[in-house]
Amino acid sequence: MLFQVDAHAAEPIFEQIVFQVKGGVAQGELAAGDRLPSVRDLARRLSVNPNTVIKAYDTLHREGVIVRRQGAGCFVSDAPSGLADAERARQLDQLVERTVTEAFHLGFGAGEIREAVDRHVKSVRFPGKNPGKNPHKNPGKNKNANKKRSSA
Amino acid sequence: MLFQVDAHAAEPIFEQIVFQVKGGVAQGELAAGDRLPSVRDLARRLSVNPNTVIKAYDTLHREGVIVRRQGAGCFVSDAPSGLADAERARQLDQLVERTVTEAFHLGFGAGEIREAVDRHVKSVRFPGKNPGKNPHKNPGKNKNANKKRSSA
DNA sequence: TCAACTGTTCTGTTTGATATAGAACAGTTA
DNA sequence: TAACTGTTCTATATCAAACAGAACAGTTGA
Numbered sequence: 001m002l003f004q005v006d007a008h009a010a011e012p013i014f015e016q017i018v019f020q021v022k023g024g025v026a027q028g029e030l031a032a033g034d035r036l037p038s039v040r041d042l043a044r045r046l047s048v049n050p051n052t053v054i055k056a057y058d059t060l061h062r063e064g065v066i067v068r069r070q071g072a073g074c075f076v077s078d079a080p081s082g083l084a085d086a087e088r089a090r091q092l093d094q095l096v097e098r099t100v101t102e103a104f105h106l107g108f109g110a111g112e113i114r115e116a117v118d119r120h121v122k123s124v125r126f127p128g129k130n131p132g133k134n135p136h137k138n139p140g141k142n143k144n145a146n147k148k149r150s151s152a
Numbered sequence: 153m154l155f156q157v158d159a160h161a162a163e164p165i166f167e168q169i170v171f172q173v174k175g176g177v178a179q180g181e182l183a184a185g186d187r188l189p190s191v192r193d194l195a196r197r198l199s200v201n202p203n204t205v206i207k208a209y210d211t212l213h214r215e216g217v218i219v220r221r222q223g224a225g226c227f228v229s230d231a232p233s234g235l236a237d238a239e240r241a242r243q244l245d246q247l248v249e250r251t252v253t254e255a256f257h258l259g260f261g262a263g264e265i266r267e268a269v270d271r272h273v274k275s276v277r278f279p280g281k282n283p284g285k286n287p288h289k290n291p292g293k294n295k296n297a298n299k300k301r302s303s304a
Numbered sequence: 305t306c307a308a309c310t311g312t313t314c315t316g317t318t319t320g321a322t323a324t325a326g327a328a329c330a331g332t333t334a
Numbered sequence: 335t336a337a338c339t340g341t342t343c344t345a346t347a348t349c350a351a352a353c354a355g356a357a358c359a360g361t362t363g364a
């Protein structure tokens with residue numbers, strides 16, 4: 001998986017990393033058990049301080065997206081959210097309210113908003129759905145994802 | 153309209169104000185031409201520095217949500233976004249990608265995401281749609297919104 | 305006209321988050 | 335055991351957010 005960050009963007013670097021990992025998992029580019037680049041490796045590749053990568057991985061770990069094994073590396077988790085249902089519902093509501101409100105002020109109508117959501121929902125690899133029809137993840141490409149030290 | 157902010161929230165105070173105004177407009181609680189509270193009044197009510205309110209109003213003005221008339225006040229604008237179509241599309245895409253990805257990691261499926269979007273889309277007062285069926289905005293409540301100095 | 309409101313624009317200061325640099329310690333793997 | 339992993343410190347620089355206070359300028363209505 002290819003990482004890239006923009007040091008001049010409004011979004012903090014560590015959050016850019018967090019979202020790229022989340023996006024990779026959602027798109028099926030990263031699967032449960034896959035190993036992330038090591039802290040030092042990713043920091044070198046992005047020309048960024050290792051502490052910044054650590055902060056990103058901390059966030060991903062806190063949200064249950066990855067698990068960390070000292071000495072071994074960080075791996076994509078397969079466990080679900082872990083939050084209480086009420087909290088999950090609250091967060092979804094807040095996310096969607098935000099997006100719909102902003103879309104409204106961008107001048108989009110109900111139909112256009114629903115279309116955009118549909119488009120993105122279809123690109124996501126939900127668990128137990130559409131096995132093997134995702135454009136990413138060349139079959140066999142990840143055969144040694146847990147063996148080698150690092151991958152793209 | 154009722155404003156409230158949380159000084160301890162992760163979101164900056166000025167952004168909370170911005171979103172509440174945007175939400176008010178989207179929900180039909182604020183209509184084009186309505187006057188916002190004055191900078192000093194809102195600052196006093198929220199126990200917040202006037203400069204913070206100014207920053208919020210600056211943002212709303214920059215995004216075309218309000219217009220400002222020195223000595224008179226700030227008013228809800230009726231002009232559309234003003235951004236180029238390509239930029240509007242780009243921003244919508246980014247918003248929706250973000251929300252769908254986060255919803256995925258919260259453990260929600262395609263159906264639940266679409267439902268949440270539907271629910272919020274229906275609560276929004278799109279221009280030229282559903283005249284007068286919105287639960288907010290008691291008819292006649294705003295009869296002097298442009299005459300009095302300040303309102304809730 | 306004038307008082308009382310409005311927005312606008314300064315100059316500061318404090319605080320916290322972001323990101324950097326560098327070092328050291330601890331577990332894993334081949 | 336060597337070379338990698340994650341982990342945990344300290345310290346520093348920079349910037350955004352929010353605060354405090356003052357002053358200037360336009361609008362409104364009595």
